[in-house]
Amino acid sequence: MTVPNGTADPTTLTLTFVAEFDAAPEAVWQVWEDPRKLERWWGPPTYPATFTRHEFVAGGESRYHMTGPDGDQPSGWWRIEAIDRPRSLEFSDGFAGSDGEPLPGDEPVTMRVTFEPTDRGTRMTTVTHFVSTEQMEKMIKMGMQEGMGLAMGQIDAVLASAG
């Protein structure tokens, strides 16, 4: 994998993220299409994701939850807005309530993902558009428990070795 990089535009609350993989577009597409593969990278390591529904077609919906070390389960949903296998994908990603269904009135993040063949494999570009900084904060909190989880883990290790 080539070192990925992002371009942020705070005025429009948009982040463009580019990563290159040593695998064909079809293989990279599979990590999104196959829910078992998707689960291996969508949620942070300490908050693995489970997709209970994954309809990878235009208008299709997904339901997922992530399970934290303390058993907490933040949930989310996707709606596929446009899909062109294996070239591009556009979807909405929002928060779900404890019943796993979309929270009423919650405005989702929109994401566009493109897969382009390169000499070495695939260039994957994700463009995320947020509606507000509050929404960004929520999304990042949901996606980044990892950082906190890892820090906690390290503290545990330090305490264990000290004891």
Place this chain on the structure above:
Amino acid sequence: MVVDEFADGELDRVFRALADPTRRDILARTLRSGESVSSLAGHYRMSFAAVQKHVAALERAGLVRKRRHGREQIVHGSPETLHRAATLLAQYERLWSDRATRIAGVLANEEGSTT
């Protein structure tokens, strides 16, 4: 000035990212002092409506606020939001770079299992 609130690299990064020159200029002007939309429109070779649209885009993003002053709406830049947004976007970028690392892992694993 707002510059003091940023580390050097961070500021560079934010302003490099501000792709639209007009919006960047509006933001810079309104961070210095409040300005009405009509006064802002005087600075650019574009219609009042076009400037208004740029202001609306900045307002939606929380980068400027409008305050009524008599009959006019005065636009004020929000340095806190700019800073907060830049910090958050940097965190979100980290989230994606972690994901990309794991995707590479999934792909490598797969290759390994077929050979």
